[in-house]
Amino acid sequence: MVVGTGITPFGELWEHSLRDLGIRAGMEAIRDAGITSSDIDALFVGNMAAGRLIDQTHIGALIADFAGLAGRNLPTVTIEGADASGAAALHHAYLSVASGLHDCVVVGGAEKMTDLPDPEVTEITATALDQQWESFFGATLFSMYAMMARRHMHEFGTTREQLARVAVKNHRNGALNPAAQFRRPVRPESVLEAAEVADPLGMLDCAPISDGAAAVVLCSAERARRLPGPQVRIAASAQAGDTLSLSSRRSLVGFDATSVAMERALKLAGRSRKEVDFAEVHDVTTISEIMAIEDLGFVKKGAGGPATASGMTAPGGELPVNTSGGLKARGHPLGATGIAQIIELVLQLQGKAEERQVPEARVGLAHNVGGCGATAFVHILEVA
Amino acid sequence: MSGLAGVRFWRETKSRYNLTGNRCGVCGTVFFPPRPVCTRCHRESIGRMEEHKLKGTGEVLTWTFVHEPRPGFEIQVPYILAMVRLDEGPALLAQMVDCGPGEVRIGTRVHSVFRKIGEEGKSGVIYYGYKFVPD
Numbered sequence: 001m002v003v004g005t006g007i008t009p010f011g012e013l014w015e016h017s018l019r020d021l022g023i024r025a026g027m028e029a030i031r032d033a034g035i036t037s038s039d040i041d042a043l044f045v046g047n048m049a050a051g052r053l054i055d056q057t058h059i060g061a062l063i064a065d066f067a068g069l070a071g072r073n074l075p076t077v078t079i080e081g082a083d084a085s086g087a088a089a090l091h092h093a094y095l096s097v098a099s100g101l102h103d104c105v106v107v108g109g110a111e112k113m114t115d116l117p118d119p120e121v122t123e124i125t126a127t128a129l130d131q132q133w134e135s136f137f138g139a140t141l142f143s144m145y146a147m148m149a150r151r152h153m154h155e156f157g158t159t160r161e162q163l164a165r166v167a168v169k170n171h172r173n174g175a176l177n178p179a180a181q182f183r184r185p186v187r188p189e190s191v192l193e194a195a196e197v198a199d200p201l202g203m204l205d206c207a208p209i210s211d212g213a214a215a216v217v218l219c220s221a222e223r224a225r226r227l228p229g230p231q232v233r234i235a236a237s238a239q240a241g242d243t244l245s246l247s248s249r250r251s252l253v254g255f256d257a258t259s260v261a262m263e264r265a266l267k268l269a270g271r272s273r274k275e276v277d278f279a280e281v282h283d284v285t286t287i288s289e290i291m292a293i294e295d296l297g298f299v300k301k302g303a304g305g306p307a308t309a310s311g312m313t314a315p316g317g318e319l320p321v322n323t324s325g326g327l328k329a330r331g332h333p334l335g336a337t338g339i340a341q342i343i344e345l346v347l348q349l350q351g352k353a354e355e356r357q358v359p360e361a362r363v364g365l366a367h368n369v370g371g372c373g374a375t376a377f378v379h380i381l382e383v384a
Numbered sequence: 385m386s387g388l389a390g391v392r393f394w395r396e397t398k399s400r401y402n403l404t405g406n407r408c409g410v411c412g413t414v415f416f417p418p419r420p421v422c423t424r425c426h427r428e429s430i431g432r433m434e435e436h437k438l439k440g441t442g443e444v445l446t447w448t449f450v451h452e453p454r455p456g457f458e459i460q461v462p463y464i465l466a467m468v469r470l471d472e473g474p475a476l477l478a479q480m481v482d483c484g485p486g487e488v489r490i491g492t493r494v495h496s497v498f499r500k501i502g503e504e505g506k507s508g509v510i511y512y513g514y515k516f517v518p519d
Contacts, residue, residue: 119455126454132396133417134477137501137513138450138457143465146448154446154490196462199449199485247467247475252446 001224001384002232003217004033005343010212010331011181018054018112021213022063025336026108033217034228037069040217041102043076046089046109047335052124054112063108082128082370083284085109086214086338087239087377094237097218104223108215109340111333121209125334128371130245142206142285144246144372146198149287151252153200155302158290160200162305164191166286167204167328169314174325176355179340181210181331191286205286210331214339216346224384230350235363236268236380244374253302255373258295262367265378271363273297276380278348278358279319280341282369283326289313292367293321296378315356323348323356338368338377345381393511400513403496405474407436414438416474440496440514442470447480447488456502464488468516479515493519 006028008021016024022045030037043064051057060076081088086109093107113121126135129144152158168188174180186204194202224231240260243249250256266272273296281296283289290304298319299307307313313321324330324344327337345364347353353361366379396417398404405416409432410425416438422429447466450457457463464480466488480488481499494516501511 119453119458122452123454132392135454136511137478138454138460138463138465139477140450140452140454142452143448143450146450147446147465147467150448151446151490196449196451198451198465199462201448245477247477252467 001219001221002234002342002346002381003219003224003227003229004029004031004035005216005346006030006032007179007214007340007343008212009179010210010333010336010340012114013211014114016211018050018056018059018110019062019066021112021211022059022108022110023067025110025213025215026063026067026106029106029215029217035104035217037067038072039104040069040074040106042096042105043074044089044093044105044107045076045078046085046087046338047078047111048080048082048085049124049127049334050112052127053121054115059110063110081375083332083334084338084368084370084375084377085335086340087366087368087379088338090216090338090342090379091237091239091377093218094234097220104217104219106215106217107339108213109336109338110213111335112211113209113333114211118209134245134247140198141372142201143198145285145287146201147246148252148291149200149285152287152291155253156305158305160192161188162309163200163205163286163290164188165308166283166289167191169308170283170322170326170328173315173323173356174329177325177330180325180329181208182325182329201285201287207284207327207332210333212331212333212336212340214336214343216339216342231384232346232349232381233384234379235271235382236265236378238264238268239375239377240264242374246372254291254295255369255376257373257376258292258367258369258378259297261376261378262296265380269380269382271380275363276319276365277361277363278323279321279365279367280324280326280344281321281367283322283328284332284369286328288369289321289326296365296367315358320358323353323358338366341366341368342379342381349381349383393509401498403438403440403514405436405438406433408432409434414472414474416470416476438470438472440470442468442494444488444490444492444494445469445475446490449485466494466516468494480517481515482517487518495519
C-alpha cells in the first residue's frame with residue numbers, strides 16, 4: 001500500500017543539493033503518511049548517475065544520515081536502472097514489504113543534474129546506452145529516439161505535427177501541476193520551430209535537464225489499516241528487459257520490454273487494459289509517448305500518432321496520458337521520474353489532483369523506461 | 385583521462401579497425417560486436433564462436449542529423465548517425481561521412497571506411513574506427 005507522498009518542485013534548483021532535495025521529499029512523505037521516522041524499517045533510493053553528476057555515490061547512506069536517521073542504523077540501498085531507477089527502487093521496496101521482511105519503508109528517487117554543463121550531462125545520460133558500440137561513435141540518448149522517430153514515420157506515416165501534439169498536450173497539463181518544471185503551454189508552431197536536437201526531434205520534443213526528488217511511503221495492508229487517509233494499493237509491479245543496444249533489437253519502432261512488462265503487470269493485477277483509467281508514460285521524447293501507448297497495447301502499433309492527434313490521450317479523452325505534464329513538462333530528474341509518476345497516480349486515485357483531476361479515477365498505470373528501452377517497468381495502482 | 389584509460393580503446397581495436405565480429409559454430413548466426421555466447425544456442429555455443437570478418441556493406445535502416453552532440457564531437461556538428469544493417473545480418477550504429485543529409489535515406493546502400501573517431505585530449509590516444517559512406 002502507498003500511504004504517503006512527498007515531492008520537491010522539479011527544475012533548475014541552484015540553491016539545493018541532492019541531499020537537501022532527497023530529505024525534503026522523504027520528510028514530506030513521512031508527514032503525509034501520518035507516521036514518524038521511528039516507524040521506518042528501511043530506505044530505498046533510485047538514482048542513476050550521482051557518481052558522475054555530483055561525484056557522490058552511496059546516496060542511500062547519505063540521505064538517511066542527513067535525515068537524522070543514522071542513529072537508527074537503518075538498512076539503505078541505492079538502486080540503478082538508468083532513468084528507470086525510480087521504478088526499480090519502488091519495485092524492490094515493494095518486494096521487501098510483500099515478502100514480509102519489512103512492514104514500512106520509504107522509497108525515494110532523486111537526481112541533481114544542473115551542477116554540470118549541458119554537454120557533460122548529454123554524455124552522462126548516454127551512459128545508459130552501449131558505451132563501447134553506440135555512445136563511442138557519437139550517439140546521444142536523444143539521437144537514438146530520433147532514429148526511432150524517423151523509422152516510425154517511414155513505416156506508419158507518423159507526422160512531425162503528431163509528435164508536436166504530444167509536447168503541446170503535456171505542456172498544457174504541466175501548466176496545472178505545481179511541481180512541474182515548465183508551467184506554461186507551448187504552441188504547436190513553437191515545437192516545430194524549436195532548435196534542432198537530433199532531426200526530426202527538436203528541443204521541445206525532448207525532456208529537459210532537471211533537479212528534483214520524490215518519495216513515497218509503502219507499508220503492509222495490515223499496517224495501512226491503522227493509518228488515516230484514502231489509501232492506494234500497488235496492484236502490480238512488473239519489469240522486463242531487452243538488449244542494451246538498439247541495433248541488436250527485433251524492432252526499431254517500439255520496445256518489446258514495455259509490451260512484456262505490461263503483459264506481466266496485467267496478469268499480476270488481474271486486470272484488463274480497458275480497466276485502466278489513466279496513465280503516466282515515459283515521454284522522454286515525443287515519439288517515446290507515441291510508441292509507449294502502442295507498446296502498452298492501448299492502440300495498435302503505428303496508430304499512436306493519429307490517436308494522439310485525435311485527443312484520445314488528452315484530459316477528457318478515452319485514456320488521459322501524462323496528466324502531470326510527463327517527463328516533458330514536469331521535468332526529468334532521471335532517478336526521481338519513476339517515483340514522481342507514482343505520486344501523480346496516487347494523487348489522482350485519492351481525488352487530490354485538483355485542476356488535473358481525472359473524473360472517477362480508480363485504476364492508474366505508470367510506465368518508466370531505462371535508456372533506450374533495455375529496461376521497462378509497469379506499475380498498476382488502484383483505489384484500495 | 386589518465387593512466388591506462390587508452391587500454392579500453394585498444395582492447396576493441398580489432399573489431400573497430402577491421403569490422404571483426406563472430407559467428408556461432410552451431411547455428412551460423414553472425415554477430416557484431418562479437419558476443420561470447422550465441423543469443424540462440426546459449427550454452428551449446430560456448431567454445432564454438434568463431435571469428436568472422438564482415439564485408440562492411442549494407443543498407444541504412446534509419447538515421448538522424450545530430451545537432452546537440454556529445455563532448456568531443458562539437459567540431460563535427462551537425463553530423464549524421466545511421467543504423468546500418470550489414471549484409472551478413474547484424475546491425476550497427478555509425479557515423480555517415482562524405483555526404484550531405486540529402487544523400488542518406490532509409491534503404492540507401494552504404495559501405496564502411498576507416499576514419500578517426502575521436503581523441504583523449506591534446507596529448508592522449510587518437511581513436512580510429514569505422515564510418516560509412518553511400519555507395
